[in-house]
Amino acid sequence: MTIFKTAIGRRSFLKATATAGGLSLGFNLLAAPHTLAADAKEAPSEWFELNAILSIHPSGDIEVNVANPDFGQNLMTSFPMIAAEEMDANWEDIRAVQAPYNAKKFGMQISGGSWSVMNNWGGLRMAGATARQMMRTAAANAWGVPVDEIHTENSMLSHASGKRASYGEMAAAAAMLPLPKEATLKDKADFNIVGTSRKNLVGPSIVKGDAMFGIDVRQEGMLRATVLHAPAFGMTIDSYDASDAKKMPGIHDIFTIKLFPDDFVRGFSDVAAFREVIAIVGDTTWHVLKAKKAIMVTWKLQESYSYQSADFFGNKSTVTVPKQVESTTDHNKAMQALIDGDMEQKRLDGDPSTAFANAAKVVERTYSAPFLAHNPMEPLNFFADVGKESAKLIGPHQGPVLAHNTVAAHLGMDPSKVEIVMTRMGGGFGRRLYLHFATEVALISQHVQRPVHLTYDREEDMTVGVYRPSYLIKLRAALDANNQLIGYHVRSAGVPEPCSFPNRFPAGAVDNFLWEEGSVASNITVGAFRAPNSNFMATAEQCFLDEVAETAGADPIEFRLQLLERAANNPVGEKNDYDANRYAGVLKLARDKVNWNARGDRAMGVAAYFCHNSYCCNIVEVDMANGEPTVVNVTSALDCGIVVNRDGAINMAEGGIVDGIGNAMYGELTFVEGVPQKRNLDNYRIIRMLEAPNNIDVHFVESQIDPTGLGEPPMPPAMPALANAIYSASGKRLYDQPFIKALKG
Amino acid sequence: MAKYTLNINQQAVTVDVDPDTPMLWVLRDSLDMVGTKFGCGAGACGACTVHINGAAVRSCQLPVSAVGEASVITIEGLAYDAGRMHAVQEAWLEHDVAQCGYCQPGQMMSAAALLAQIPDPSDADIDQFMSGNICRCGTYTRIRAAIKSAAQKA
CATH class of the missing domain: 3.30.365.10 (Aldehyde oxidase/xanthine dehydrogenase, molybdopterin binding domain)
Structure with missing residues (x-):
């Protein structure tokens, strides 16, 4: 049994977990309860949010916000299992939803490095334990008995006097309570959900073919786009003629977009060999894929250039990109020379x-x-709806924080005006840590002033690098x-x-x-x-x-x-x-x-x-x-x-x-x-x-x-x-x- | 553009598209039936598999103009016995096959077509028939097991 404090200093519950990479990640269990207590009439009529992770519906449904995006590692089941364990929830009551991007509540929200469960384990346990404590307190208040005498099991509260209530019945009362000062984690030996096998909560949607991936995003008035980049690393656009392609049916516009202006400091995620690409925008994917083939492009060698780069920990360095086209035979000779030399x-x-x-x-x-090449089965794609004041992006990616500042900088907007929504990913394997395509679709949407979904075809996906x-x-x-x-x-x-x-x-x-x-x-x-x-x-x-x-x-x-x-x-x-x-x-x-x-x-x-x-x-x-x-x-x-x-x-x-x-x-x-x-x-x-x-x-x-x-x-x-x-x-x-x-x- | 009346999941549907438009994009873009997935556009990965008159076909290689009155069944219509999932879908859940899940509609469409042809397939039958469908997450051993379970259910 581990008793933990739910507050550090004056701040509400924040659990930081050190990791191998030196990163920290926490859950800030804010405070719907405080807000509610201040103005109870504003209380949500349906869902009672006990903390950032957990909400309980009067019907007894328990919604668990899964902080990180899922690309098949099945966080949508394992994260709820951890919270449900500490909460003593009935597993059948659990509903998993992808959390919104909110660094204050959910921390880093990156799926990568095999970190997700490791880094969220502590926070999810505490979230569940805190919720359980609040349910018990609410029951104790209602029944006029000491909180220590309230037993929990399978989403039910009970007392030796015979009083019983479900979590759903007690949710509204619990939501009115201030955050408890401390709560208790279970002994690991008492786990009865963690360590068992639970079916993937997303399984039924997968077998029915429900829309859930980034490539499935559909919005009213949406156009579709694809891009064309140079066929060789070390090459770029010299000139192009899209006059025939623009006349093809279903084509709205064809233009170039440029990433990473000269003074831009690239972050960890800003890996891109091709800084200028041709965007093709039209009514349907088939229209833009066909038009792409009708564009006549002259390519040229990319001049050498340098850029400032900041790594994951903010350390800056200057990267110089050589003016050359490279062959595998050259690489192998150069590596052999290294092995034979200093x-x-x-x-x-x-x-x-x-x-x-x-x-x-x-x-x-x-x-x-x-x-x-990573070759995730779902080709690289992203949706953007960029307005004058704000932008909304939706797509498959391994962490919204990786694209947020880059997209905002390219749009000339404050990051607070740029919303990034996570979808399920059709595979990632590391590839969706590098999000040039999110910036590309944002620039395309800004250019055409319409919502746009950008899809790479497989050839573009496989030859664009990273x-x-x-x-x-x-x-x-x-x-x-x-x-x-x-x-x-x-x-x-x-x-x-x-x-x-x-x-x-x-x-x-x-x-x-x-x-x-x-x-x-x-x-x-x-x-x-x-x-x-x-x-x-x-x-x-x-x-x-x-x-x-x-x-x-x-x-x-x-x-x-x-x-x-x-x-x-x-x-x-x-x-x-x-x-x-x-x-x-x-x-x-x-x-x-x-x-x-x-x-x-x-x-x-x-x-x-x-x-x-x-x-x-x-x-x-x-x-x-x-x-x-x-x-x-x-x-x-x-x-x-x-x-x-x-x-x-x-x-x-x-x-x-x-x-x-x-x-x-x-x-x-x-x-x-x-x-x-x-x-x-x-x-x-x-x-x-x-x-x-x-x-x-x-x-x-x-x-x-x-x-x-x-x-x-x-x-x-x-x-x-x-x-x-x-x-x-x-x-x-x-x-x-x-x-x-x-x-x- | 031309109008085509198609028989999709046992319903008549009219679309107005270019004749060379692959069925994949008719389904995904014209009809917003997004269960059929885009993977390669070259008929090499199986993510876009649908049934045409009961046979597994890569919809990215099938122009709408070639479909005619053929019966098109997609993952959304695989459970055509109302209210009940196809044995393949049940088996996929039973074995918790999916990881990312993106290729699985295509895998299930291929598996259902296999079982329609060979109700009790051997490992060799399964390996042969299913090798046109890539699962990048590597769920192949579960797919094999699920197909065998589905064969028992059917």
Whole structure:
């Protein structure tokens, strides 16, 4: 039992939660109650808002405001579960709604980094507990009994005297009460909603095909738009002739819009390679897509330019975009030159040079991966209705705060005049953190003075940039005569950024450790892609450790466990990012679930990784036929602290594993003179049903630790586990993604 | 522009559109029936799958002028036994298949067409038939399980 204060100083309830990224997020449980008490006649006749999260209807319906946008991680169910748990609500009474964008009430409202449940856990619990306390107080007042004697269960209040009332019946009275000074959180052992499986509350709408995505937004008088950007990174518009296109039926206007004026300081979300695009506006999507093809454009090289950029934490830097068109062959040569030349040292333990010089065996391997396009199934799109004084934007995005200031600045409006509404997203995977398309539609709407819905076609979506970076990583390991790992050396290169995790495993487990890295400047834009950079570091590291274990004559799981034991008992260095015991825990759980030591001739591969505050071990089993793997089974062990919605969590882990296998096998975007070599899903391969695992078993480490990340951690170790399984089946080691190329040529 | 009277979800509907307009955009833009989704416009992802005379068809590749009097069924009309969802929809809920949900109308339309052809499909039948529908969230194992459940219900 935890008693907490609902106020800090004079301010109402504000719970700040520190996170890995140093961000804080809180719920400010304002005060509908105070407002109501001041003028009771203004009380809402239907919904009684007990705090920013919860409202109760006299019928007993309980509405839970879900602060963050949902792109399939099922916050619309897990957030209400947490609040309902502390409230002692009957789950059948719960209605989930997407909260409005309101930083004062809901904090950051970003879905990304696997933060959502982790960061909202405390606030949702307190919101539920506070509401429960208010219900009990209202009942105690009504019945003239001490509040401590009021029992709650399944949305019902009761007293030993036999008095009973539902939450709905007591909602109006509770809403009149001042916020309680303190309330009590449940013991975790008493949870009866958190940790169970509850069906997705949005499921019925999904199966009926209800309108709920950004692309489904419809408003009276709305026009439709699409955009055309340069076909190559490093190119821009020289001139264009839209005279024929403008005469086509259903076309209203064709014009250019420009993003990011010269003095504009770009924020985290303002990643865009193409600052000037042609906008095509018409009656229907088909009209504008057809007209786009009739525009004659002459493109030219984009002159080099610089801009000011402020990162997530406000640190400013100057970015210079080179005047060039780039090809994948150039990238690969430049990364190889980096690996062979000087790099920046990020961590040094012991004396790696001597360790390698004295080694009995040295293993040295190089791993590579291409750019990846996110390809969320719902193409990039957004709605805007821009008036003279104010603007309303609606669309699928991972956090309204990411676009708010940028859109307002481009419209010349105070941010308070710009409303941004969150819709459900048809996938995100990081892509909808970068919201140039919201600014674009705002400018288009302002230009035509009508509400406009902007939709990218798939070609535009896939070729506009913000990709997973391209990587080259060289790894070296030194083994002594007893096959002990005595030296480990990472040289990590990337276009335009490397994987940079110098304090992750096996750092801390090896006496002599060196991490070096470097980057190749590029005008190809990149951004977060599910488990950013972890999604390839895991492949390089875990494929490499498999080979090192083999060279050492050790079982691959035992080899890892011995290193983790060292890191737990006698760590090297002080800055190690992981908990070695939890890391070992998932390896052991997966090992036991799959009966690893009795696997016999079954072709299995193992990998474990830590990212986004959680631990995951995947064991993949394959059959090979015609040089291609069939994934027979995946056994996954996860330690993400307390699991909120068990079946929802399993679904997300399954998806992460399929995503990892798919991108490792097939994902690839290459460039020739700045031109992306794939433009649509007919040749950009995304994993399909035929290639998906036959079976996936997901297991969780039982834990009382508050929830940590889940959307991202299962994905990175799926890639190397697959590669290691393919080696087990075929004797072929894989070093370069996509694996299908190495397997089929 | 030309007028077409279409048979959509067992109702006659008249639209005034260009003859080359894909059924996808007739549904989404002219009729505001947004359950049928735009994914690629190239017939490569299956998000826009509808039934034409009972067969699964990518509506982004089907010009309105080619539809004629054929029966068009969309996700909004899949539950045509009034008041009750299609077995596929029930199975999708039972297995809580969806993550983001965007591709799922197309997945369910394909699955329903599969079951109409092969009432008790094998894994190989399912994999073959359903591989035209991409789920970027990776819910394939649940889709397989849901199709098998739906086969039992039907």
